[in-house]
Amino acid sequence: MTLLQARDLRKRFGPVAALDDVSLSLRRREIVAIVGESGSGKSTLLNVLSGRIAPDSGTVLYDEGEGLSPIAGRGEARLRHLQRTRWGFVQQDPRQALRLSVTAGGNIGERLMVSGARHYGDIRATAARWLETVEIDPARLDDLPRTFSGGMLQRLQIAATLVTEPELVFMDEPTGGLDVSVQARILDLVRGLVRRLGLAVLLVTHDIGVARLLADRLVVMRHGRIVETGLTDQVLDDPHHEYTQLLVSSVLPA
Numbered sequence: 001m002t003l004l005q006a007r008d009l010r011k012r013f014g015p016v017a018a019l020d021d022v023s024l025s026l027r028r029r030e031i032v033a034i035v036g037e038s039g040s041g042k043s044t045l046l047n048v049l050s051g052r053i054a055p056d057s058g059t060v061l062y063d064e065g066e067g068l069s070p071i072a073g074r075g076e077a078r079l080r081h082l083q084r085t086r087w088g089f090v091q092q093d094p095r096q097a098l099r100l101s102v103t104a105g106g107n108i109g110e111r112l113m114v115s116g117a118r119h120y121g122d123i124r125a126t127a128a129r130w131l132e133t134v135e136i137d138p139a140r141l142d143d144l145p146r147t148f149s150g151g152m153l154q155r156l157q158i159a160a161t162l163v164t165e166p167e168l169v170f171m172d173e174p175t176g177g178l179d180v181s182v183q184a185r186i187l188d189l190v191r192g193l194v195r196r197l198g199l200a201v202l203l204v205t206h207d208i209g210v211a212r213l214l215a216d217r218l219v220v221m222r223h224g225r226i227v228e229t230g231l232t233d234q235v236l237d238d239p240h241h242e243y244t245q246l247l248v249s250s251v252l253p254a
């Protein structure tokens with residue numbers, strides 16, 4: 001059942017221990033939110049788990065169907081293939097993830113082509129369907145992303161990420177830069193899609209409300225360490241660690 005596992009991860013940036021002996025597991029179809037104040041190591045953890053940066057020590061293991069094995073042992077090409085096909089990434093700023101000089105349909109279609117699709121008509125039809133799924137008028141298929149609002153850009157990034165139906169999606173503050181009302185719609189959309197597609201999600205957020213809405217389980221980080229973990233409702237309704245209590249009562253700055 002375990003899809004991804006991290007054992008004893010450590011990562012330093014000069015004097016800063018961004019990750020200090022972090023271990024965690026993620027099951028298939030499970031949504032885990034990594035929460036904590038700014039600088040607690042959330043993004044570093046996500047980057048190490050997704051193979052984008054190497055830890056100083058410790059191991060990340062992933063099950064591609066034949067049991068857990070270290071992602072570091074697979075070689076660069078296989079890791080990239082894993083990242084492009086079985087995994088997806090939703091970043092806080094869609095402008096960094098999308099190609100702004102390529103049409104909305106092109107952005108979605110590119111990812112389909114990476115995973116093997118070749119038929120132009122099929123790719124276009126799938127892209128149009130996905131625009132509709134993320135509540136963008138499919139008539140915008142040939143428009144450039146720069147004509148889109150911030151919320152639409154984020155929805156386009158979500159479509160371009162989910163079109164190949166990855167089994168695991170890494171999300172780093174997916175609604176971070178958006179207005180509250182736009183955030184709510186996108187969170188609803190993400191929640192529906194994640195359940196419908198049966199995705200596993202590792203989500204980084206400093207927003208407890210986002211974690212409560214989306215996550216089955218929480219991992220609370222402070223100074224590069226996990227201080228508490230458990231089912232979302234249990235952790236939020238009855239936080240054990242003092243730091244989690246502060247976080248839940250929103251005393252800490254984001």
Ligand SMILES: Nc1ncnc2c1ncn2[C@@H]1O[C@H](COP(=O)(O)OP(=O)(O)OP(=O)(O)O)[C@@H](O)[C@H]1O
Nearest residue numbers: 013016018036037038039040041042043044045206
């Ligand atoms: N590339 C880097 N070079 C130097 N220090 C870094 C680097 N990346 C992260 N750090 C440091 O590691 C610590 C953890 O950073 P990280 O970005 O993982 O925290 P975070 O919880 O995601 O914070 P935020 O919510 O502000 O993004 C911080 O002290 C940060 O300054």
